Amino acid sequence: MRRLILRDLALAVRAGGGFGLGLSFFLIVVVLVPFALGPDTSVLSGIAPGVLWLGALLSCLLSLDRIFALDYEDGTLDLLACAPIPLEGVVIAKACAHWLTTGLPLTLAAPVLGVLLNLPVPGFWWLVVSLALGTPALSMIGAFGAALTVGIRRGGLLLSLLVLPLYVPTLIFGAEVARRGAERLDLGVPLALLAGVTGAVVALLPFASAGALRINLR
Amino acid sequence: MRRLILRDLALAVRAGGGFGLGLSFFLIVVVLVPFALGPDTSVLSGIAPGVLWLGALLSCLLSLDRIFALDYEDGTLDLLACAPIPLEGVVIAKACAHWLTTGLPLTLAAPVLGVLLNLPVPGFWWLVVSLALGTPALSMIGAFGAALTVGIRRGGLLLSLLVLPLYVPTLIFGAEVARRGAERLDLGVPLALLAGVTGAVVALLPFASAGALRINLR
Amino acid sequence: MMPDLGKYAGTVLGAYAATLLLLAVLVLLTWARGRAVRRRLEEAEAEAKEMRRG
Amino acid sequence: MALFEVEDLSCARGGVPVLEGVGFALAPGQVLVLRGPNGAGKTTLLRTLAGLQPPLTGRILPGPEVLAYGGHADGVKGALSVEENLTFWAGVFGTGSIAGALEAFDLKRLRGRAAQNLSAGQKRRLGLARMLLTGRPVWALDEPTVSLDAASVALFASALGRHLEGGGAALIATHIDLGFPAEVLDVSRFRAVAAPVDGLDGAFA
Amino acid sequence: MALFEVEDLSCARGGVPVLEGVGFALAPGQVLVLRGPNGAGKTTLLRTLAGLQPPLTGRILPGPEVLAYGGHADGVKGALSVEENLTFWAGVFGTGSIAGALEAFDLKRLRGRAAQNLSAGQKRRLGLARMLLTGRPVWALDEPTVSLDAASVALFASALGRHLEGGGAALIATHIDLGFPAEVLDVSRFRAVAAPVDGLDGAFA
Amino acid sequence: MSLWEYANPTRFMATTRRIVPVVAVLSALCLAVGLVWGFFFTPDDYRQGSTVKIIYIHVPSAMMAINAWAMMLVASLIWLVRRHHVSALAARAAAPVGAVMTLIALITGAIWGQPMWGTWWAWDPRLTSFLILFLFYLGYVALWSAIEDPDIAADLTSVLCIVGSVFAMLSRYAVNFWNQGLHQGASLSMDREEHVADVFYYPLLLAIAGFVLLFVTLVLVRTRTEIRARRLHALQMRARMA
């Protein structure tokens, strides 16, 4: 599993599909928002936490189809399924690699982009915390969606359609934490719920995803 | 060319990748926005035009990689390049088919989703007008990006990255028209600019796209 | 016959019309697909029988 | 009088010259078979002749517009039926009816079947039937008989025969025996000399 | 004593039974060549044996975990070097060094080359070298010699020979001659009778 | 005789051939009587005026929207555990019907909201969670139609249905939580304790029965179609192999 993560990281770095693209997409979405909504800073700073969360979620979404599809197309997934490691492990490793190449950079970059949107200062810390807690769930749910659609050619749009409704709880709690953080409100409950959702997702979805993969490899 | 458009429409309908998915994605993005920004209707109605424009742009973006990639993979693009129709015509037909399956349904669906975001009533009409004027440019620019990235495996993310900056002028003018329309302000200038951008894009980009295709087919 | 719907006539009638329209579309689509599939299946059965004989 | 003529052609693939000094002429009714080991450059040559990539040097007369190219991939849309696929191409090339093409490759029975439900050989037949709809005199085919069984190869041979009788010509790249006699051009003869990369300019040759 | 045994196996592809009643046993040192026309079900059988799809009926002894599967696709990552590709698989299967595999398929000179810059034959050699790293006794190979030239086929034959001498066995699906004698199993013998789909239940068989 | 025998396609077809007309007629009857009664012969509510008549379509469709998903969940579980093809196909058949029911509930609710709340749409937890349910329906239907192999499609959609159900519940709580802190006027929330008077109650019951029977009819007919389509697919595959 460690090997699989390392290999995926190496592939992401070499192929240039990893860090850079997701981050740039995040940057562009955040930059586009003022163009779409108008440059009024007071409006922007009010919605900044939500916009950053949405942007992170969308850039996460766009890289999901790479999780399994490339390995499926070149036959690696078949070979991994025959290898002496459980498919659940493969799923976890893949989701982990996806998080390291997408969720983690997004989390680290979010405060910088927060400046662009006039995010109130106390919000920075909680934005990072909420993203750090929430993005693993995004990667894991995404891996589940990718496992469901791995056999479908150009299934990217379908994948988004399946995954986005599943993102709702994470998004609500995550954005709530970030928003309350920015407004210095009490945020213990949503933080606990966010952590709970992430924990449950990471604990249970690998099994469903491995099942979906097995079905798709038939 | 008419044949090519008809064929692409037939393919979109049969393969189920056309109308439905783009529209659903649009719906989901619009639904996710309040989750991220909070349910306060007065805030939402203020940013509704911009959000709808962004949502339309993103759902357009997600279907771009289908414009040429499927035809490239199964060799049809090679054959079309040898056929007695100019490659510029192929590009226009493809962009046209993309608009018919994406831009047009989005334009028609936008007012319905406007209801969800409490878009002020006078905004409905101008939202539709601005989308009707702007989405052809989105499809054409998207076809250009798709032509640039057609040879790249899973080039979806790169494509988004290339295309998004090109979308900025259209987005600015389009969202401005929709916003001013919603607020009953004067909108002659942005409307003229939006039409100008679309006209210029539709007139000039087919040549650039055909050039990019020729290079990619080598 | 028509009850007096007061100032909400548009609302109520709109709701009923939309519902009946959607239900009608659903029933029609169900029926049409059922018919199409049944016809295609009959064709396929005939073809299969012919193949077995010939 | 040659229907199609190539003089001193060189072509490159991925930036590296692959073939040099290729020259031949095709008379009406002539078939030329291109041979050579894997990677010799047959596909590259055919794509250059079809106008899909520019030659490095040399001349192609009268030009790519007399050529009908059929590559490794068939350009068949799985979601469309056999008939719809052929009608589309007939429309693009402005040649009328598809009945002859259906007939020639025994696709009549399959005309309503979605192309994705065809077996590999049937799909290949569909790809070859497309050649008849181009109405062009010179066929340039890359491995046309791959995955065809003997009966289908015979169908192809007779379709090709009629095309030649009608004054056409053909250029066929293949590793396997086509089942009929034809002139052979060994592509490896024209292999580009891997010129030593001299100085910095050499890298941009 | 059989290393690997299959009894009365049937397997399906895309919901349709393809093979029925397949049975054979592999002793250590034995090679069994699967033959049969296109679409006979060789790939389906190998995938079933490798545990990638469940059999409809029948038993596979001792189970998929003694099998090393090498399919049509090589599972090679173009962006990684030859050495990195092999090291990854050696790690997954927990078998130590890759030196032997590099040696056996003459990949030493290519070890630092990115796999996407390999020719088709070299890439195939890389895929076969992976088999040595699985450390499993039974190799199940699908068309291993496709796109290999004569010298590489000989390399494969000798690697296979050493594997057999070490008490291994192999199951090879191929259309072409492997260049060494081996027992043949004609898969088309087991072709599932296209049971007429009788009544509605038949549709779900 | 075990209930599972009806999972045999032939038996299912034979039984439902007789049942479908009966259920169809019954549902038409209940719907007609319930809706006509409700529409023509009930008084206006003192607060809501004539808009109260919308209740006869709004509430039944809202109930069916949820019940259809529950039925799909049960059918998916049966398929995954016992591999009865009919139940997988029944789940597939129910999805579009459920989606339309959800849509009807949403549309009638929105139309109703305009005079009652002064807005077509508010991000009220109940409305929001219905919107999310609609999204789940869309995804489920899209996944079914994207996969060619029918067994694989049945397996994958069943997995999606189960995981989706869990997430749908989770979303419900999330949405409830999300809107809690907001000063939403009390008039906006639907008071569950508010009793419906008897005059409205009986026609409502009839309408509900009508919607249930309509759902059953449609699902049975669509399941029959799916079974036939499945046989058609099998015949075509055999023909392709032969």
Ligand code: HEM
């Ligand atoms: C799009 C908007 C709406 C949606 C999705 C929606 C959804 C629902 C749901 C799920 C139920 C529960 C049905 C059940 O299981 O008993 C319900 C009941 C009901 N709704 Fe709505 N509703 C909407 C708008 C409205 C509006 C605007 C009104 C009127 C002011 C309204 C009035 C009622 C009433 C009176 C009930 C019955 C309450 C009961 O008996 O428990 N709804 N609606």
Ligand SMILES: Nc1ncnc2c1ncn2[C@@H]1O[C@H](COP(=O)(O)OP(=O)(O)OP(=O)(O)O)[C@@H](O)[C@H]1O
């Ligand atoms: N995309 C590419 N980039 C760089 N080199 C390439 C590329 N594609 C092919 N080549 C190289 O160009 C040369 C010619 O390839 P070509 O496909 O023309 O050979 P071919 O004779 O058609 O072979 P085959 O018999 O396998 O079809 C080969 O040596 C190959 O390695």
Ligand SMILES: Nc1ncnc2c1ncn2[C@@H]1O[C@H](COP(=O)(O)OP(=O)(O)OP(=O)(O)O)[C@@H](O)[C@H]1O
């Ligand atoms: N995805 C699929 N869906 C339905 N049927 C399939 C699918 N893939 C293959 N088949 C059918 O299953 C049968 C067995 O295919 P299989 O790939 O096992 O044949 P094979 O013996 O390996 O052929 P080849 O020599 O071409 O490799 C064929 O008749 C084929 O048409």
Ligand SMILES: [Mg+2]
């Ligand atoms: Mg070639």
Ligand SMILES: [Mg+2]
């Ligand atoms: Mg095979």
